[in-house]
Amino acid sequence: MYSWILMLVVLAVMAGAYQLGRRRAIASAGGPKHIKQLHSLPTYYGLYAALWAGIPALLLMGLWSGFQDRILIALVTAKLPPAMLDGLSDGRLSLLVSDIRNLATGNIVSAEVTPEIQAAADQYARLGVIAQWSMWAAVLAVALAGMAYAWMRTRPQMRARNRVESIFSIIMIIFSSIAILTTLGIVLSVLFESLLFFQKVSPLEFFFGTNWSPQIALRADQVGASGAFGAIPLFTGTLMVSVIAMLVAVPIGLLSAIYLSEYANRHVRSTAKPILEVLAGIPTVVYGFFAALTVAPFIRSLGASMGLDVASESALAAGLVMGVMIIPFVSSLSDDVINAVPQSLRDGSYALGATQSETIRRVVIPAALPGIVGGILLAVSRAIGETMIVVMAAGLAANLTANPLDSVTTVTVQIVTLLTGDQEFDSAKTLAAFALGLTLFLVTLTLNVIALSIVRKYREQYE
Amino acid sequence: MNNPAKDAAGAPRRTIDIVQSSLKRRYARERRFRLLGATAVVLGMSFVALLFADIILKGYTAFQQTYIQLPIELAAEAIDPDGTRDPAVLARADYMKPIREALREQFPEVTDRGDRRLLNSMISVGAPDLLRERVMADPQLIGTTQELWILADDDIDMLVKGHIDREAAEGDRRVKDQMIGWIDRLDAEGRVAKHFNTIFFTHGTSREPELAGIAGALMGSFYTLVLTLSLSFPIGVGAALYLEEFAPKNRWTDLIEVNINNLAAVPSIVFGLLGLAVFIAFFGVPRSTPLVAALVLTLMTLPTIIIASRAALKSVPPSIREAALGVGASPLQTQFHHVLPLAMPGMLTGTIIGMAQALGETAPLLMIGMIAFIVDIPKGFTDAATVLPVQIFLWADSPERGFVERTSAAILVLLAFLFVMNLAAVLLRRRFERRW
Numbered sequence: 001m002y003s004w005i006l007m008l009v010v011l012a013v014m015a016g017a018y019q020l021g022r023r024r025a026i027a028s029a030g031g032p033k034h035i036k037q038l039h040s041l042p043t044y045y046g047l048y049a050a051l052w053a054g055i056p057a058l059l060l061m062g063l064w065s066g067f068q069d070r071i072l073i074a075l076v077t078a079k080l081p082p083a084m085l086d087g088l089s090d091g092r093l094s095l096l097v098s099d100i101r102n103l104a105t106g107n108i109v110s111a112e113v114t115p116e117i118q119a120a121a122d123q124y125a126r127l128g129v130i131a132q133w134s135m136w137a138a139v140l141a142v143a144l145a146g147m148a149y150a151w152m153r154t155r156p157q158m159r160a161r162n163r164v165e166s167i168f169s170i171i172m173i174i175f176s177s178i179a180i181l182t183t184l185g186i187v188l189s190v191l192f193e194s195l196l197f198f199q200k201v202s203p204l205e206f207f208f209g210t211n212w213s214p215q216i217a218l219r220a221d222q223v224g225a226s227g228a229f230g231a232i233p234l235f236t237g238t239l240m241v242s243v244i245a246m247l248v249a250v251p252i253g254l255l256s257a258i259y260l261s262e263y264a265n266r267h268v269r270s271t272a273k274p275i276l277e278v279l280a281g282i283p284t285v286v287y288g289f290f291a292a293l294t295v296a297p298f299i300r301s302l303g304a305s306m307g308l309d310v311a312s313e314s315a316l317a318a319g320l321v322m323g324v325m326i327i328p329f330v331s332s333l334s335d336d337v338i339n340a341v342p343q344s345l346r347d348g349s350y351a352l353g354a355t356q357s358e359t360i361r362r363v364v365i366p367a368a369l370p371g372i373v374g375g376i377l378l379a380v381s382r383a384i385g386e387t388m389i390v391v392m393a394a395g396l397a398a399n400l401t402a403n404p405l406d407s408v409t410t411v412t413v414q415i416v417t418l419l420t421g422d423q424e425f426d427s428a429k430t431l432a433a434f435a436l437g438l439t440l441f442l443v444t445l446t447l448n449v450i451a452l453s454i455v456r457k458y459r460e461q462y463e
Numbered sequence: 464m465n466n467p468a469k470d471a472a473g474a475p476r477r478t479i480d481i482v483q484s485s486l487k488r489r490y491a492r493e494r495r496f497r498l499l500g501a502t503a504v505v506l507g508m509s510f511v512a513l514l515f516a517d518i519i520l521k522g523y524t525a526f527q528q529t530y531i532q533l534p535i536e537l538a539a540e541a542i543d544p545d546g547t548r549d550p551a552v553l554a555r556a557d558y559m560k561p562i563r564e565a566l567r568e569q570f571p572e573v574t575d576r577g578d579r580r581l582l583n584s585m586i587s588v589g590a591p592d593l594l595r596e597r598v599m600a601d602p603q604l605i606g607t608t609q610e611l612w613i614l615a616d617d618d619i620d621m622l623v624k625g626h627i628d629r630e631a632a633e634g635d636r637r638v639k640d641q642m643i644g645w646i647d648r649l650d651a652e653g654r655v656a657k658h659f660n661t662i663f664f665t666h667g668t669s670r671e672p673e674l675a676g677i678a679g680a681l682m683g684s685f686y687t688l689v690l691t692l693s694l695s696f697p698i699g700v701g702a703a704l705y706l707e708e709f710a711p712k713n714r715w716t717d718l719i720e721v722n723i724n725n726l727a728a729v730p731s732i733v734f735g736l737l738g739l740a741v742f743i744a745f746f747g748v749p750r751s752t753p754l755v756a757a758l759v760l761t762l763m764t765l766p767t768i769i770i771a772s773r774a775a776l777k778s779v780p781p782s783i784r785e786a787a788l789g790v791g792a793s794p795l796q797t798q799f800h801h802v803l804p805l806a807m808p809g810m811l812t813g814t815i816i817g818m819a820q821a822l823g824e825t826a827p828l829l830m831i832g833m834i835a836f837i838v839d840i841p842k843g844f845t846d847a848a849t850v851l852p853v854q855i856f857l858w859a860d861s862p863e864r865g866f867v868e869r870t871s872a873a874i875l876v877l878l879a880f881l882f883v884m885n886l887a888a889v890l891l892r893r894r895f896e897r898r899w
Contacts (some may be wrong), residue, residue: 420834452724
């Protein structure tokens, strides 16, 4: 009983409704010859019927699939003997529920199967089948009812086109609000979890503490699991990797943008630019692999040959590779703003006898500077938020160090390590990831807002 | 000009002299600057070359796999004692034994138990399963002795491909001296060969490098992308159409616009947090499935698609709209019948770029459980699955040398898909490029 089959059935009903609505409209006008009697084209009557058949049914289906499991679980747990539920923590309860669910679907169960759990699972499976069938019945009934409603209302005077169009514009408005909803979702989801986190750990400790060790002691006598949440080492680690990345990306990106837009002829430009842009299209996991398996060992052996002690996962390796990844962002954004500098400025400079490089350094770059700075800020935000390269190449140890040859850890690495694997949803360890996520989001958001407004303001200047 | 430069003797110098004397220096500086720019371009391009060369060199060998040819006696009494050819009986039979016996026959002098174990370890633990599949596909083989190519263990594979240093001390490498001797003997008899690695393309992942394939991850990526496309394309185009053509210019639409631009620059991992907190914890969408991955990736790629679609709509000249409105089309008809078809190539290009981004994305998917070790090949949108980039991430973590090769090969496959998608975007843009 897959719900996508039901989806297909609803789509089929919609197609039928379309045909029916169209025919009905033509018939109500008195046949194809009198089509002028209709307010709208027959297609719109068909669409009207199809939308009436489809939208309520699909909405119902979405709601039903969203809530079915919750209701079933509530019903099943209500039937369990109260003795079993007494004194269960939320985590235990969800484990019990997932056991029941697994038992019903034939998966592996974590605990021993008691008769009560078996009974609950049987009931869950039984209710599940009933619920599935009733969903089919309800959705189909709604679809057919919608079709019938549209069919009854179809008459020549009906303004089918206007109605269909207003439905479409509502849909489009909903679509464009998704961007807002996404931002809202991000803010709310990280904010709530972060607030929970800050109830357990003081923000003062989080933002200014220098000791990061998120392992929480499960037993009182456990060694090495202090649960310290001072995020300064993460911030400095992130900063160090980003600085190294920018030291690679800014000179190379900026200089190649200058060369390609000012010096290179059209032929060179049209081949070199796409090749550089390949760097932006490579998935970051590939860079991570490259950093961890090629660059890091290379740096390590290079360091060893010079008598330096380099960690196998060094900030330098991650930063260098991240810098390579960011080159195209810097270069294409700088390229845009350099091209936007009007030729008259350059001509003026040449007329005074300046060489091309003097013109570029004294006239073009200063004129393009705000835009370039905006582009660099965007690149910094990308470096701070980059995950895979640092996860694979920067290491996990939260060292508070200024040595780029050491292993450091970053905010994104810690989010990944805290949230992969199984853990309870409300432990300080998991919540810490959301607090880090909130910090990351706010920092990059600030950088982006500043950068975007600079770029935008500057772009309008010469137009 | 009021203070003309003076030379050492105090006599006034002409400007032309000053310029002349500094010209050489200025031209040298000009050349240096130019060279610096060219170096930066060459450096950037050599990074691309280096990256590709490194991955191709590491990965191309994974497309071949070492097999050992052995005369396998598929005795009827061992595999199918009753002669029923019942698939259930065939499936239960022990296929390890005939392989081991064949191996023992090749090396009758190996009698010590420890050496025997070493000898057996040259064969992949998955070899019996492959033999079973073979026998079940062709029951005629039962009762005969066949020269069959048996899958070798990954260490042997690495040795044959030359990734293991034969000169290193025995303790430093994974293959013992004895095994090297055996393999060389088999090789001399022509019993060792590298065949095209079909397992890599037909199997799911595995803990054994020689049995690990990308089929599961490919299917996971396929389901995820199909769903992402079918969600993000209509939503993106609809949103772009509304914002560009219908929306009144007010604070609300300004807010939406700023929002979209910012979302495009939000770190991808934050979308993973959103997916975890909203889709999984709040709405109860099952973890590790293409469904939840597609929801997250849809939200992530939407800004890209909306921005590209709006640019495409902007490039359609207003005269088209005015003409359509002039002959009595409603605003929506104008858009759907006239503007959208003209803007469609640009929108599709943006969508393909968004899909390429979604195909290569890893970080948010780690948050929503795509990192689970899943051997089965997913069969639908709600089956537990992994995707290609996450598979690459997981393999990159494995210590065996065989996985380095497979990771690189998987990267090559991923890059090939990305290349095809980008090529499609470029061709599409070229094909439909139009000057007004």
